Amino acid sequence: MNTLLLLLGMAAVTYPVRAGLWLRGGRFRHG
């Protein structure tokens, strides 16, 4: 159970850093 929670915790902090792809287009575009 603890191991599963650890894995879910690791996944929970990993997905959001990749989820920038979700943002509305062009938010990071410059100029």
Place this chain on the structure above:
Amino acid sequence: MLIGAAPFGVIYGTLAISHGLPVWATFLMSALVYGGASQFIAVTLLATGTAAPIIIATTFIVNLRHALYSAALLPAVSTLPRSWRAGMAWFLTDETFAIVFHKLDSGEPVHLARFYMGSALAMFSNWLFWTGMGIVLGHSLPGIAGWGLEFAMVATFVGIVVPLLKDRSHVAAALAAAVVAIAARELPYKLGLMVAALVGIGVGVLLAPKAEDKP
């Protein structure tokens, strides 16, 4: 890149099993986290009895670079439906970023969603396959934990980092992180690793060439 990932998948699976991680957890980590560097570090930290919150925080820091990848790809994918992008985000790794960014950079016409998901799913199934091979190897060679495979991980990270050290700020960041990591190795819960990462980031930011300095 499919071939390049093979030794890492095998070593990860082997190390995880030899350090006592159950088969299901070894496999599930590859599927849920799907980030080689963070998986290696998590297994190493687990083996030294590090607390789960520290492992999760370390995973976050190690995988933070993916935020830069998603920002870099965003202009190219922003016309795709969000449901597609949600799936694409799951599979965003160093390799997928490198392949897709290179393709976009080449200027060749490409059906981006298909190209991205094709290469991403190939990498994902490849990673799971080699993790499985590592699990089998770990089981068939029970004494493999004593073979010093951890050093392969260290060598891998050195091999990843050194070519990236392209200017003084990069070298200073790496050196600062290395010195702090060694100096702070006695801190509880392996906190020295996080402190070193933060110091390295701080030094890199302070010394990085300013945008207006560039031609």
